[in-house]
Amino acid sequence: MGTRLLHVVYRLYERRLRHQLESARLPGHVAVMLDGNRRWARAFGAPTASGHQAGAERAQEFLRWCDELDIRVVTLFLLSTDNLRRSEDELVPLLGIIENLIQDLAAAARWRVHPVGALDLLPDRTATVLKEAADATREIDGMHINVAVGYGGRQEIADAVRALLLEQADRGGSLEELAGTVTAEDIARHLYTKGQPDPDLVIRASGEQRQSGFLLWQSANSEYYFCEALWPDFRLVDFLRALRSYAERERRFGR
Numbered sequence: 437m438g439t440r441l442l443h444v445v446y447r448l449y450e451r452r453l454r455h456q457l458e459s460a461r462l463p464g465h466v467a468v469m470l471d472g473n474r475r476w477a478r479a480f481g482a483p484t485a486s487g488h489q490a491g492a493e494r495a496q497e498f499l500r501w502c503d504e505l506d507i508r509v510v511t512l513f514l515l516s517t518d519n520l521r522r523s524e525d526e527l528v529p530l531l532g533i534i535e536n537l538i539q540d541l542a543a544a545a546r547w548r549v550h551p552v553g554a555l556d557l558l559p560d561r562t563a564t565v566l567k568e569a570a571d572a573t574r575e576i577d578g579m580h581i582n583v584a585v586g587y588g589g590r591q592e593i594a595d596a597v598r599a600l601l602l603e604q605a606d607r608g609g610s611l612e613e614l615a616g617t618v619t620a621e622d623i624a625r626h627l628y629t630k631g632q633p634d635p636d637l638v639i640r641a642s643g644e645q646r647q648s649g650f651l652l653w654q655s656a657n658s659e660y661y662f663c664e665a666l667w668p669d670f671r672l673v674d675f676l677r678a679l680r681s682y683a684e685r686e687r688r689f690g691r
Contacts, residue, residue, distance in 0.1 A: 472642030472666030
């Protein structure tokens with residue numbers, strides 16, 4: 437089958453998927469694990485950084501798809517706390533690519549950018565770029581984009597509990613009082629995503645079927661969709677398939 441014919445078939449299939457979703461229940465918050473960038477580069481015999489760059493470009497395209505479908509909150513898992521232990525040869529270019537992505541998102545002035553992660557674990561420049569992007573887009577009433585950089589689910593919960601303990605100390609309360617009254621909602625108030633809806637749908641690219649510590653607390657009732665495509669190869673039809681799968685599920689929330 438020629439390239440031109442494949443393009444036509446792809447467009448027809450995309451149109452069909454869009455039609456199926458016209459009256460479907462779509463998620464309000466989509467979280468995505470941008471996995472497979474290194475394997476993508478390796479498959480082409482290219483430097484690892486080229487895979488991360490291709491992944492960043494795909495992330496921008498993905499955000500445009502979400503915006504067109506009126507998805508209000510998107511969380512991008514860009515760098516975990518474990519990733520910070522990678523070799524300097526890989527980590528330094530990767531951080532530069534992430535910084536450029538964040539700056540591009542802020543410069544577009546279309547969406548609100550919110551850092552999600554332990555900024556104190558990041559290099560000063562990366563943390564500064566994240567803070568400046570958040571400040572520059574704080575008043576924008578557009579799609580809310582969480583950028584998870586230096587993020588770990590266990591780290592987030594530990595930070596939330598630590599903040600709750602400090603809050604109790606500032607009030608002059610005792611640990612015994614806190615232990616007797618603390619609720620899940622109290623901890624949730626101190627998460628990196630406080631005040632936001634939990635993700636309805638979590639997508640992981642690359643064929644891996646692991647949670648990898650991503651939004652451990654928030655994804656308790658999320659629907660998961662695993663896609664075989666490596667992230668740089670993730671297409672609009674892959675996203676539409678994920679949305680169709682989500683729309684077909686009956687969400688029980690433990691009931």
